[in-house]
Amino acid sequence: MKPARIPEEEYMTSGHVACQGCGATQAMRFALKALGPKTALVIPACCWSVIDGPFPHSSLRVPLFHTAFEAAASTASGLKAGLEMRGDTETTVMAWAGDGGTFDIGIQSLSGAAERNEDIIYTCYDNEAYMNTGIQRSSSTPVGAWTTTTPVAHYKKRPKKKIIDIMAAHSIPYIATASVAFPEDFIRKFKKAKEIKGTRFIHVFAPCPTGWKLPPELSVAMARQAVTSKVFPLLEVTEHGKRWKVWKDFEPTPVRDYIKAQGRFRHLKDEEIKAIEEEVENNWQLLLAREQMSMNLPGLNKEDDDS
Amino acid sequence: MKKVIMGNHAVSYGVKASGVKVISAYPITPQTQIVELLSEMCANGEIDAKFIKVESEHSALTAVVGASAAGVRAFTATSSQGLLLMHEILHWAVGARLPIVLTNVNRSVGPPWSIWTDQNDSLSQRDTGWLQLYCESNQETQDTIVQAFKIAETVRLPVMLVLDAFFLSHTYEIVDILEPNDVKKFLPPYETDIRIDVEHPHAFGNLAGPDTYFELRFMIQKAMEEARDVVKKVDAEFKEHFGRGYGVVQPYRCDDADLILVTSGTIASTSRVIIDEMRDEGIKIGSLKIRLFRPFPFDEVYEVLSKAKKVAVIDRNISFGHHGIFFQEIKSALYGRTDVPIIGYIVGIGGRDVTPKVIREIAEKALNDENPERDINWIGVKM
Ligand SMILES: Cc1ncc(C[n+]2csc(CCOP(=O)(O)OP(=O)(O)O)c2C)c(N)n1
Ligand SMILES: [Mg+2]
Numbered sequence: 001m002k003p004a005r006i007p008e009e010e011y012m013t014s015g016h017v018a019c020q021g022c023g024a025t026q027a028m029r030f031a032l033k034a035l036g037p038k039t040a041l042v043i044p045a046c047c048w049s050v051i052d053g054p055f056p057h058s059s060l061r062v063p064l065f066h067t068a069f070e071a072a073a074s075t076a077s078g079l080k081a082g083l084e085m086r087g088d089t090e091t092t093v094m095a096w097a098g099d100g101g102t103f104d105i106g107i108q109s110l111s112g113a114a115e116r117n118e119d120i121i122y123t124c125y126d127n128e129a130y131m132n133t134g135i136q137r138s139s140s141t142p143v144g145a146w147t148t149t150t151p152v153a154h155y156k157k158r159p160k161k162k163i164i165d166i167m168a169a170h171s172i173p174y175i176a177t178a179s180v181a182f183p184e185d186f187i188r189k190f191k192k193a194k195e196i197k198g199t200r201f202i203h204v205f206a207p208c209p210t211g212w213k214l215p216p217e218l219s220v221a222m223a224r225q226a227v228t229s230k231v232f233p234l235l236e237v238t239e240h241g242k243r244w245k246v247w248k249d250f251e252p253t254p255v256r257d258y259i260k261a262q263g264r265f266r267h268l269k270d271e272e273i274k275a276i277e278e279e280v281e282n283n284w285q286l287l288l289a290r291e292q293m294s295m296n297l298p299g300l301n302k303e304d305d306d307s
Numbered sequence: 308m309k310k311v312i313m314g315n316h317a318v319s320y321g322v323k324a325s326g327v328k329v330i331s332a333y334p335i336t337p338q339t340q341i342v343e344l345l346s347e348m349c350a351n352g353e354i355d356a357k358f359i360k361v362e363s364e365h366s367a368l369t370a371v372v373g374a375s376a377a378g379v380r381a382f383t384a385t386s387s388q389g390l391l392l393m394h395e396i397l398h399w400a401v402g403a404r405l406p407i408v409l410t411n412v413n414r415s416v417g418p419p420w421s422i423w424t425d426q427n428d429s430l431s432q433r434d435t436g437w438l439q440l441y442c443e444s445n446q447e448t449q450d451t452i453v454q455a456f457k458i459a460e461t462v463r464l465p466v467m468l469v470l471d472a473f474f475l476s477h478t479y480e481i482v483d484i485l486e487p488n489d490v491k492k493f494l495p496p497y498e499t500d501i502r503i504d505v506e507h508p509h510a511f512g513n514l515a516g517p518d519t520y521f522e523l524r525f526m527i528q529k530a531m532e533e534a535r536d537v538v539k540k541v542d543a544e545f546k547e548h549f550g551r552g553y554g555v556v557q558p559y560r561c562d563d564a565d566l567i568l569v570t571s572g573t574i575a576s577t578s579r580v581i582i583d584e585m586r587d588e589g590i591k592i593g594s595l596k597i598r599l600f601r602p603f604p605f606d607e608v609y610e611v612l613s614k615a616k617k618v619a620v621i622d623r624n625i626s627f628g629h630h631g632i633f634f635q636e637i638k639s640a641l642y643g644r645t646d647v648p649i650i651g652y653i654v655g656i657g658g659r660d661v662t663p664k665v666i667r668e669i670a671e672k673a674l675n676d677e678n679p680e681r682d683i684n685w686i687g688v689k690m
Contacts, residue, residue: 038505042373055519058510063503065376065403066512068395071369074361078329078370079503081357082377085328091505109369112362 001247004184004191007033016059018051021216023206023223024125025051026180028060028096031123031204034190037062039092040083042076044106045069046098047132047208048125070105072097073113076120092194094121099140100130103161114170117198121190124163124201127208135211142231144276145264147211152267159279167201168241174200175237180207181224185234185247205232213263222261228253230284239300244291255280308484314475315340317445317482318410318468321452322382323354324485325408326496329374329381331359331367336422337472338386338412345382364389368396368409375405376511378502380456383407386472387414387428394432397465401436401527403512404501406459407466408452409437413572413623414472415657423658424472426572426624430600430632436527438466438534439600441571445480447553450545453485457494457541462534463501464527469600471623472658474573485549493548531602538599555604558611560586561593566674567615568594569637574621574654574661581666592670597633605640612637613645619673621666623655630683650678653685 011032018025024047032039041064043049049066053059067075072095080093097106102124110122129147130136136149139161150156167175174196178186186204193200207223209216226232227250234247255277259265268276294300312320318341322330330349332342342358349358359370367383374381385393390411400407411429415421429439438458442448448470455466470476503511515523538555546552559579561567570578575596585592595611597604612618618641622631629635634651641647652669655661665686671677678684 037508040503040505050514052510052513055510055513055515058508058513060510061508063505063508064510064513065373065503066510067369067372068399071365071372071396074366074369075373075376077359077361077366078331078373078375078381079377080373081329081359081370082374082379082381083503085357085374085379086377108362109366112366115362116360 001182001185001249002188004188006183006187009033009036011037011061013059013061015053015057016051017053018047019210019216021207021209021219022051023180023208023219024048024127027125027204027206030180030183030186031094031190032060032062034187035092035094035194038090039094040079041065042067042072042079042093042095044072044097044101045132046101048096048098050132069101071109072101072106073118073120073122074109076122077113077116077118080118080120092121094123096123096125098131099124099126099128100138103140103163104138111170114167114172114199114201117172119197121193121200121202123204125204125206127206127211128160129208129211131208131211143279144268144272146267147264155267163203164235164237168237171240172199172201173197173238173240175241177203177205177233177235179205179223179227179232179234181220181227182234189236211264213266214261218261222258225253225258225261229255229258230280231255231258233284233287235287242294242297243300244287244294246287246291309481310484311479312445312482313340313477313479314445314448314470315412315477316344317449318384318452319344319348320482320484321449323348324487324490325453325456325494326380326487326491327354327356327382328379329357329359329371330383331361331370332383332385333361333364333367333389335364335386335389337414337476338384338389338410341384341410364392365396368393368400371407372396372400372403372405375407376403376503378497378499380497381407382409384410386412387416390428390432391416394435397432397435397437400465404463405465406456406463408455408459408468409465410452410468410470412470412472412476421657422472424474424623425656425658426632429467429469430624432467433601433632436464436531437601438464440466440468440598441600442468442470442475443573443575443596445475445478445482446551448475449482449485450549450551451553453490453494454541454545458534458537460497461537461541462530464530464534469572471572493545535602535604553598555599556607556611557596557598559594559596561595561611561614563591564593565591565616566670567612567618568592568666568670569597569618569620569633570594571597571633572623574623577661577663578666580663581670585667585670590674603636603640608637608640609644612641612647615647617673618647618649619652619669620649621652621654621669623661625653625656634682650681651683653683654687659687
């Protein structure tokens with residue numbers, strides 16, 4: 001991972017109303033540092049529809065249009081079209097949605113926008129549940145997790161939806177995962193995304209101390225462990241869904257440690273944790289196999305470009 | 308230039324003349340030709356606009372919301388199920404105070420599936436805060452699109468223009484086609500400072516507590532009240548430019564009428580045939596077409612109807628468990644101002660033909676007090 005300069009400019013100010021240790025808030029700060037002031041945001045219902053601050057205040061120095069829960073991608077499509085028709089081709093339009101607004105209720109409009117290859121960045125900050133409404137499961141909630149709708153007696157039995165696979169299947173020009181624990185990588189990816197035309201999808205891992213039953217000061221540590229335990233691999237998918245590149249240059253840490261640190265997994269028994277460990281390893285191997293396969297495709301750039 | 312075109316294409320020509328910059332829509336019978344012609348016009352450069360071909364009506368309206376938030380003229384069209392799918396965003400467009408224009412071709416709602424006309428789709432959106440204008444002819448339809456943008460941009464509220472499925476959408480009539488260059492003098496290119504602009508960053512639509520939300524809703528109502536005059540002014544101005552005007556209501560032979568039929572949409576034209584026929588027979592009868600439904604033209608309605616001895620309201624819709632919706636509206640408009648008897652008739656739901664004979668039956672029933680019910684009488688139920 002190449003170090004990148006972290007811009008000093010701040011486009012997120014104090015006065016926001018996020019919880020302590022909120023990953024989604026750190027994510028916004030980094031994303032705007034990367035994208036700069038010529039950015040317009042579209043935010044559907046999610047924690048971020050509150051975090052920015054109540055009317056008439058805003059903690060962001062970029063314009064923001066709030067939209068309905070399932071409509072981030074379609075609203076952003078229209079906003080981009082409108083700006084272009086005004087002659088503004090420079091402004092980066094970014095939809096900024098939670099996992100619920102992306103994996104669940106917003107997946108239709110996201111799929112539509114991606115298939116049309118709308119010229120927008122779509123960022124999903126993933127805190128792995130509906131946090132705004134008080135920690136209910138989403139299809140991004142990982143297997144084994146407690147939420148208020150997957151109580152301990154019926155904890156989440158189904159695995160997290162593979163959103164990157166879904167987005168890769170749309171053949172869009174750029175897909176990446178990013179984590180608030182790796183700001184240089186995070187900023188590099190957003191900067192790279194900014195320069196690409198078409199639909200760019202960035203999946204940001206954003207711990208939620210409140211929802212994960214985690215001390216706020218462990219938010220970034222958890223985000224780091226999610227990567228080093230291979231629970232949340234850092235990757236990029238380019239060449240319209242074909243070229244996969246996974247970051248592997250880290251000291252692996254046990255999945256068990258990641259799980260044990262969070263209250264939302266407290267009920268899990270040893271064999272259940274073991275099953276999760278196996279699943280994480282299987283997914284990692286599949287990912288590597290996919291990367292390998294994509295290396296051998298004819299006509300694709302084999303060289304590491306910039307990381 | 309005059310052309311013989313279908314109602315749906317009259318909408319498309321109106322949109323072309325209005326200098327719309329972003330269009331987004333999703334196919335649904337009987338609206339489809341509107342957007343087919345528009346996408347053709349966009350593709351061949353007749354219109355300088357982007358057409359966003361979305362995957363649903365929900366996305367169509369949100370795309371148009373996004374475009375309008377960027378500060379450009381934006382348009383969508385739909386029908387029935389599509390309008391209902393948009394419902395959440397209909398409210399959004401109003402709350403965000405976006406001057407969008409939408410055409411809804413009135414189609415019945417399923418189940419059972421039906422593609423034929425009635426007004427339940429648009430009337431069930433009456434409390435969303437959209438202005439609603441019901442059109443009767445292809446010429447009126449084209450002209451109203453152009454008026455609608457001017458109205459919407461003046462009061463910063465979205466406008467829904469409504470026409471009957473098939474009876475208007477697929478019927479060919481002569482239309483004097485508006486030329487975009489002529490229209491520019493009436494409707495100049497849209498400019499607004501209230502928009503998403505990186506030079507002047509603002510957050511639009513963020514959380515408003517009980518101490519501010521109330522006032523924001525009050526302002527919408529104020530804008531609606533203002534719209535009542537704006538619609539009239541814009542219509543008068545349009546008439547100055549193009550020689551055609553439509554009013555907010557259209558009285559026909561009402562001055563000395565014993566009975567006035569209240570109508571909307573294509574039923575208005577059918578009714579006039581019967582009115583002429585009965586007038587020839589010496590019966591004092593007239594009709595009042597309601598063109599502007601939201602904001603409701605209370606005073607204009609009162610002025611005309613208060614002179615009648617009896618009022619018969621013809622509804623191609625039904626508020627289940629209540630009455631016809633125009634009937635409700637007329638009754639509430641006249642309440643406490645006059646005690647002229649008002650009788651409600653339900654006709655034509657699901658596209659059943661409302662022929663001159665049906666109108667005559669209603670008129671005779673109303674005149675002769677042959678109504679089983681005062682408030683709701685179903686005409687032609689076969690059971
Ligand atoms: C149509 C609709 N259904 C439900 C809601 C209620 N709601 C608001 S935010 C939210 C959950 C958002 O979850 P996610 O997208 O993961 O974002 P987070 O709150 O976790 O940041 C829900 C269910 C809504 N606003 N709109
Ligand atoms: Mg969430």
